Amino acid sequence: MILAEDAFAELVVEAIDSLPQFFHEKMENVAVLVKPWPDQEELARAGIPPGHTLLGLYSGIPLTQRTQGYSMVPPDTITLYQGTIEMRAGNDHEALRYWVRHVFLHELAHHFGIRDDRLRE
Numbered sequence: 001m002i003l004a005e006d007a008f009a010e011l012v013v014e015a016i017d018s019l020p021q022f023f024h025e026k027m028e029n030v031a032v033l034v035k036p037w038p039d040q041e042e043l044a045r046a047g048i049p050p051g052h053t054l055l056g057l058y059s060g061i062p063l064t065q066r067t068q069g070y071s072m073v074p075p076d077t078i079t080l081y082q083g084t085i086e087m088r089a090g091n092d093h094e095a096l097r098y099w100v101r102h103v104f105l106h107e108l109a110h111h112f113g114i115r116d117d118r119l120r121e
Contacts, residue, residue, distance in 0.1 A: 002091065002096070003082070003086070005034070008082045011101075012032060012080060012100055014097070014101075015100050015101040015104040016104065023108070026112070029073065029076060030060065030076040030077070030111050031075040031076070032078045032104070033077055033079045035079055035081055036081070037053075037082075037083045037084065038054040038057065042054065045059075053081075054081055055080070055106075056078065056079060056085075056104070056106060057078075058077070058079075060075070060076020060111065061073065062110060063112055063113055076111055078104065078107040078110075078111065080103055085099045085100060
């Protein structure tokens, strides 16, 4: 890894703090995690073919699919994979900052119910 875990975590906090207040107020029951690399289960769950990898992963029930019966549910998770994000950014610290924020925003969009096909648009 290029950065120590705590230095990478600081970039994640920076990405979260950069959100407008509106998004902070609307985020509900979601935790942001950092892992070194995705494991085989996560790759399979995300439908990632062999030879490819993940930068981040959202797991949970998007806000748009929650009903009044939604209670006592473990938090959704947004997981950022430090190793793969660092590989994407190369040795460029500003590129790393960009990719951490980009991946976080992409996974946060899933929390708000936006699917990958819509994000690509």
